[in-house]
Amino acid sequence: MENLDEKIEVHFEKLKESLANENINAFRTNFLDMHPYDQAEFFIEIEPSDRMLIYSYLSPEELAAMMEHIELEDIQPFFVEMDLNYASMVLGEMATDDAVDILNEMDKDKVVSYLTIMDEEEADEIKDLLHYEEKTAGSIMTTEFISVNKTQTVKETMVQLKKEGPDAETIYYLYVVDEEKKLVGVLSLRDLIISDDDVKIAELLNENVFYVSVAEDQEEVAQIMRDYDFLAVPVVDFQKHLLGIITVDDILDVIDEEASEDYSLLAGISDVDRPDINxxxxxxxxxxxxxxxxxxxxxxxxxxxxxxxxxxxxxxxxxxxxxxxxxxxxxxxxxxxxxxxxxxxxxxxxxxxxxxxxxxxxxxxxxxxxxxxxxxxxxxxxxxxxxxxxxxxxxxxxxxxxxxxxxxxxxxxxxxxxxxxxxxxxxxxxxxxxxxxxxxxxxxxxxxxxxxx
Amino acid sequence: MENLDEKIEVHFEKLKESLANENINAFRTNFLDMHPYDQAEFFIEIEPSDRMLIYSYLSPEELAAMMEHIELEDIQPFFVEMDLNYASMVLGEMATDDAVDILNEMDKDKVVSYLTIMDEEEADEIKDLLHYEEKTAGSIMTTEFISVNKTQTVKETMVQLKKEGPDAETIYYLYVVDEEKKLVGVLSLRDLIISDDDVKIAELLNENVFYVSVAEDQEEVAQIMRDYDFLAVPVVDFQKHLLGIITVDDILDVIDEEASEDYSLLAGISDVDRPDINxxxxxxxxxxxxxxxxxxxxxxxxxxxxxxxxxxxxxxxxxxxxxxxxxxxxxxxxxxxxxxxxxxxxxxxxxxxxxxxxxxxxxxxxxxxxxxxxxxxxxxxxxxxxxxxxxxxxxxxxxxxxxxxxxxxxxxxxxxxxxxxxxxxxxxxxxxxxxxxxxxxxxxxxxxxxxxx
Incomplete structure (x- = not known):
């Protein structure tokens, strides 16, 4: 990863300089050029006063992309130091599953005030997810998926993708639902790409769709996704209504989390993976x-x-x-x-x-x-x-x-x-x-x- | 996963029946209707004589899809019991990285005879990968990726995808290379889909492409993919020539493997995860x-x-x-x-x-x-x-x-x-x-x- 480390060092230096000079344009150019994970690494290591500058330099949407890459355990103080309005907007712009994870760790009062200020549609989606018990499929799923209808053609679906794609958690699987929003099949983007424009979704869809119940244990879901090499899996309720999807990046975190839990307990120590500060x-x-x-x-x-x-x-x-x-x-x-x-x-x-x-x-x-x-x-x-x-x-x-x-x-x-x-x-x-x-x-x-x- | 288990039970019964009656058509219909992972589960539990029937019922390509879902430690005996020609063809049809993993566990003599019989192009790809040291990026990468040229348009690229898509390990990232096959950028299928037909790749590509060296430790690669939420990462040599890609499904296996290694050693036992037969x-x-x-x-x-x-x-x-x-x-x-x-x-x-x-x-x-x-x-x-x-x-x-x-x-x-x-x-x-x-x-x-x- 030599190439990464060097590039990042140079970037970090430039960024610190532009913050010191309060040069907003230079900062934005260099900051937005980095991967959100690296943005997060930079953000975590700087002084609170510099972070305050960043809150005024970046839009909630820009900050949200970075926030998704900060470890859940470390994120709360940043929201506390932000202006309440700005914090609500950042939460609203984050992937719903990530926003829910953060709110789940906060006081009820705080959550209510964020949700009150937030865009109503976003707030409703978050409220729906806040119910689910920890470590279930429901708690790690996202509601930003793409669902299509059997009767659409490939071409119509491509147009839909161009519109909905930017907000969806993944566009690599499209879920086919009936009029009652019940899951009836799945289609990979791969199947779509290699088909002709006027083919109907009905001809392409795979009715043998794998799904998990919203109450399923997250470890079970991880096992399934590993065994079947899925990039995403749909989550349904007891009537098979499609509620959300779980993507492989969340599963990587689950596998890591469960493995380090077992390891910690074998060693007789709670939570071996949180860095010990002192x-x-x-x-x-x-x-x-x-x-x-x-x-x-x-x-x-x-x-x-x-x-x-x-x-x-x-x-x-x-x-x-x-x-x-x-x-x-x-x-x-x-x-x-x-x-x-x-x-x-x-x-x-x-x-x-x-x-x-x-x-x-x-x-x-x-x-x-x-x-x-x-x-x-x-x-x-x-x-x-x-x-x-x-x-x-x-x-x-x-x-x-x-x-x-x-x-x-x-x-x-x-x-x-x-x-x-x-x-x-x-x-x-x-x-x-x-x-x-x-x-x-x-x-x-x-x-x-x-x-x- | 209740729906899965039931469906699978029914399928398994039907399959056993059709094998008993030597009803090739019924068997093929039911077998090919299952996910390759379930096919593998069925394949592992039946008698050797039934497996012999399967080898004669399925094409090497059909068997290869299933073989990719059998654990590496268990797979060798199956190749040994197959006819040498058939086994070579199956290996040739498998994803190159999986075939290499299997060959790496076999005797040199055996490997040479498989490679001699195999289609030359496939054999060359496998030979290239056989050099890489265990647990490096090179040893887990695949050479079945899609590379495109800066000067292509979105439309031309979609045509290329329709052609090359079925064989590629992933089509969700396209890698942009120059005339010398050096990596110059990356493009996600997502970016492609949401762009208009006549846009040039040069306008869409991200030059800030992350890559790993072929000699990089697999654990480092896993860490990077988890941190940056990549579905795939390109692998290059020291001159930045694009050699292959590593996809997230292989990384899930790496994370699992490394975690269970640490766990086993903490418990003072070699290899806790292999089931103990007796x-x-x-x-x-x-x-x-x-x-x-x-x-x-x-x-x-x-x-x-x-x-x-x-x-x-x-x-x-x-x-x-x-x-x-x-x-x-x-x-x-x-x-x-x-x-x-x-x-x-x-x-x-x-x-x-x-x-x-x-x-x-x-x-x-x-x-x-x-x-x-x-x-x-x-x-x-x-x-x-x-x-x-x-x-x-x-x-x-x-x-x-x-x-x-x-x-x-x-x-x-x-x-x-x-x-x-x-x-x-x-x-x-x-x-x-x-x-x-x-x-x-x-x-x-x-x-x-x-x-x-």
Whole structure:
């Protein structure tokens, strides 16, 4: 991307200069020449006073194009610092789905005042979308799509495209609806382009149109679009009325978001992808997990405390505690990751779950036996104590089997209880497995104490 | 997606019936009526003998459309079971980038025989792409794009589209090249559609065209396409000759692949997303990690063994081992996840790294102090032993600071050494931190032994 970086640097310098000189023409020429994403990068890094100048230099429409490229989490302060009228107009000019995302994060009062000032038609479209629940198809769809009628010709449709094209989110799919606005088919711009002018839409349309329900989970929609390589998918209500479309650029964001959510939870940290501005905000995100784990750790300690007599007689037992607890944690995390990903991709429908548990039991048995045997031999050679080797080996074996099962059963149970299984985060499973492993180890040691002394 | 599932079930039943009756016409009608993704789903689940029938029922072109929707990891056996001539023709009819991906996984001998039989023009295109290194822009690009000349009119270009459109990977972007095939601009189909017939391409093209180098990392390309909301991006060599394009459907796969790689490594498991067919294959993927960790765990055990004297005098020390080691592991994983994601998204360029380390040191100090204080108070109340409380509290504090730093420093060092930082997997960092924490804890305990007795 060398060519990009250089060009952008030059542009940024020029822009800063023209803002310093309050040279509106030079600024507009250079600014509007950039891609909206780069405009946004520039906009974010400058001083508030310079941003105020920009609000007076650019039309709401020009600013709206740039705003669509600012991350949702960072955008609110900019609207707050704008004049209320100007802010309403910017929101009105943005793609409806993006405007809705922004308003969804704001106070109700604020939203009402924006919508009151805004152009009525735009405000109505936004109000319709504000209802939809987060993370559903409805919440990420846009209402700026092109719909056509079966009876139109290719030529008529091209004329329509020239008119409606500039405002539509995509013109690469045209949706065919009947008189009641019910979806009856789809047509790609590609099909249109390669057809002759007087062909009727009825001859070109594909009635086998894929659609998603407005209440569908956004992750499901992403899966479909990835599998079928769609650039857009129509969204309908229960009577199959066409409500909106979801485009692939929104899906890229969904995939990114869901993946980083799973990743964050495996790491035991809320929201790994928001940049941490300072140590305090970073600590705030991590402390809740750490404190919960601290108390779970104290529970483990008090459980080991029950075996103090065993420990005081055979001190050497304690040196293997981190080994056994660590192995339990690791194997549990592996099983967890497999189960969480499998649930996310819909791999385990109905009977698949029982299969998963069986397979994990088998996997635990194999890994447990292998690791148990290795450790028995190593400890026997190292400590010259066969019984100790067998004790640790057996503990590792039992631990690995149970920890593997726990790692897959817990997310499955959470899934059944309609809790996102990814919430069964890595550290949580690890700590549960710590406790199980310590109980197995000291339980066995106490039972067979005679052999160890 | 209810409508999908039902339709597909009905189709699958009909298809199986027509295969059983060897009714070629019924099969073709129903099969070709489905989306290629669904065709692939059907194809994967049937018996080899039924697949043999399909190879004789469908043209190479028809089969190729379906093959593009089969996961790369699963596709090879199908080509092996086909007749060599038929297989070559299928590969020739597939999108060049997909055919190259498949050939890249095959033996050299096999590749040579396919390419020898194949149509020469196709074979040449494939040979050109086979050179590119894995995970670069070159390896995921396709050569089936539409390039136009500055001097053409809109009308001439539409005629060209009607001709070349059916074979192109996308017709939504047209790339403008000069006489030497160097990229000079881009034009979206949208711009073309909304312009009048006699306008020249020169008036419409955007010279500010974004392009990527053929050697660019695929993750960088994905980032660019996501940021700029591109549906396709052109790929050039060092002289800016246009070599190919990368489309958004390939980028969806890249994002998915990279995210699941990071996730797998955090969980300490190779390739979490390939379905595990049986416990043996699952165990094979997990055992390498587990065995490495087993030996690291033994190292921890032998280190604790050095403090056996301390342990035998103050048995109670051992009950806090899992707590301290666990906290070290958890906090290290958190820091690791933040650093790995930050490096993946290019957040820490040059000076950002030093900032990250400073911030993590600060974060460790805050979380360490908070957790250390809590544990001191709890242990004092529980065990009525202030010195023990202070010892464990201080250990937790020191451990959290060092483990947080280790969690961020290790991936940064690996990044500098050009190793993918995600390889510093969760369990690896956890075990390193286990060792550090145990040394701190017993070091402090041995030093201040007098106070504990």
């Amino acid at each position: 140590p305090l905000t970073a600590a705030k995100k991590r402390l809740p997990w750490l404190i919960i784990l601290l108390f779970l750790g104290l529970l483990t300690a008090s459980l080991i405390g029950q075996f103090e007599e065993t420990l005081s007689k055979v001190t050497i037992l304690s040196i293997f505690i981190p080994l056994i607890a660590g192995m339990a944690g690791n194997t549990g995390t592996q099983a967890l990751a497999v189960a969480v990903r499998g649930l996310a991709t819909g791999e385990y429908e109905t009977d698949g779950k029982f299969k998963l548990i069986l397979r994990e039991a088998g996997t635990g048995l194999i890994t447990g036996t292998v690791c148990g045997l290795i450790i028995t031999i190593v400890i026997f050679l190292w400590q010259q104590n066969l019984y100790l080797g067998i004790l640790v080996g057996l503990s590792i074996m039992a631990t690995l089997i149970i920890a593997t099962l726990a790692g897959s059963l817990i997310p499955l149970l959470m899934h059944r209880m309609n809790i996102d299984p990814a919430v069964a985060s890595g550290p949580f499973i690890t700590t549960i497995n710590d406790i199980i492993s310590v109980l197995i180890y000291f339980g066995l040691a106490t039972t067979f104490m005679g052999l160890l002394l | 416990p043996l294959t699952a165990a094979k993927k997990r055992l390498p990690w587990l065995i490495i960790l087993l030996f690291l765990g033994l190292l921890t055990a032998s280190l604790i063994g050095q403090f056996e004297e301390t342990l035998s005098k103050v048995t109670i020390l051992s009950i806090f081992i899992p707590l301290i080691a666990g906290m070290a592991g958890n906090t290290g994983t958190q820091a690791l996840a933040v650093a790995v994601r930050g490096l993946a998204t290019g957040e820490y360029e040059t000076d950002g790294k030093f900032k990250l380390i400073l911030r993590e040191a600060g974060t460790g100090l805050i979380t360490g102090t908070v957790c250390g204080l809590i544990i001191t108070i709890v242990i004092f109340l529980w065990q009525q032993n202030l010195y023990l409380g202070i010892l464990v509290g201080l250990s937790i504090m020191a451990t959290l600071i060092i483990a947080t730093l280790a969690g961020s420093l290790i991936p940064l060092l690996m990044h500098r050494m050009n190793i993918d930082p995600a390889v510093a997997s969760g369990p690896f960092i956890t075990t390193i931190n286990d060792i550090i924490s145990v040394l701190i804890y017993f070091g402090l305990a041995t030093t201040f032994m007098g106070l504990l007795l």
